Amino acid sequence: MSTPDLGLPMTVPAPGLPERVRIHEVGPRDGLQNEASTVPTEVKAEFIHRLADAGLTTVEATSFVHPKWVPQLADAEELFPRVRDLEGVRLPVLVPNSRGLERALALGAHRVAVFASATESFAKANLNRTVEESLAVFEPVVTRARDEGAHVRGYVSMCFGDPWEGAVPLHQVVHVCKALLEMGCDELSLGDTIGVATPGHVLGLLSALNEAGVPTDVVGVHFHDTYGQALANTLAALQHGVTTVDASAGGLGGCPYAKSATGNLATEDLVWMLQGLGIDTGVDLGRLVATSEWMAGRLGRPSPSRTLRALSHKEQ
Template identity: 85%
Template structure:
């Protein structure tokens, strides 16, 4: 990539020196594609992402194939990529059976998927919030007993398509309960992309008051209203240093039809590079990977940075 295709580095005060990007494209991105991507292509996608310098790549989900047929090949895929050196490969486990499948393949990191609202818990898990947390507790406990790192996703942290605005205390309470279960990291999901920077700051303040330290938090923004990068910057200013993103902007949410794509990893890296924040990611290689995946899917990438840089080639 030429120097003209890189942002000018102008650091800003009060930001972390390094951000770890939690790449969700192979799981959260591909599970929302109408077509089922061949397992060989998925494995190559993971390898290329790792080759671009991403050290955390969420590989797949051990959910029942009936619910997410796009990831029905989890048992085939995980052994194809599990030997990548220096790369963390977390997987989603919806219940005890999912954890069994992940453990059998030697997974070292898992994630559970909770909701801050009753409506989404019902739509996504067919349970109340309390029932879902009760289901996750033995899963998290057993994972910790096996020495696994556990991430807790919390959906609808900023707004719900059925309930509207979500009270900060309600989100903070769910996060606290997941932390008390043993989740090492909590990912705050703006599932329908309605957050704004002030809202992000207010939620992070509320979590601090609830006793959930910023060191255990990650953010997961969707770009429905074009706010994902500004929301990310607000989180960084508050001390968050783990950001979820999806290569090429793949993904949405199958149970929230108003949700659009995740924050594109390339757009995030462009901003972080410009701020002088270290990520270890090679933007050129990452862009090439997303261009390649877009070709496999038969449509252009929604990432603005991918479009801009691929047109420069």
């Protein structure tokens, strides 16, 4: 009797789900940003190339934040030219202010992101400003980026819970999301920064956004797996019609300004679920797993991705 091939999940589509999902890979930026030891620029560049080779069409490359605040990403000017010519791959970069935007544009970046907060406490901790002050800083950044023909993503952190303030009222999140869209952002990413969301909460926020005039097709989701809810929350978002999901290869990353934030949703775990549902991502799971194993080796520790661990164990 032959041994069954358990390398890929059985495909059983579920009703009411999108045919295709775009994975917004954040490993090279969000995943590496708070690593204690400096990752060499050439390793970061190879990481991005390997992710692209695995079929990921959106790979967030780096951040043009001041090196004092995120030392790990101080090599943005050196890194971005090494990857910017990858064919068919979107390479968004984070820009915290006008200076960061000018640095990114000078290197030929065509996709940028700003990083807002839905709560006052996190805005103070991460941006050293109030929510309204931070939005005022972003407005000329978004305007300038759009004038230069760049695509702009608006991250909204602490959409579901805040370590200082607790549960976040839906109307606060809706306010920040609408402000970002009104100033010209092309898309939004709803961040569950400390991983406290549950599926009903996700559906409630998405419905509240729709009721306020924010269409689902400009919304992406960014879940952390602190309480093991990231995939359940993702499925709820897909059922609502969301087709953009943030994830980090190998489950790398968290948030340096929110100590209770554990790792991002692992891209391998997301791809396994989507493949089982018959949803197209364009990602080769085997190549992705190999890439995350390679990166884990460079970081000197195992990946928290359950899918990666399961598939790696089968090969031993």
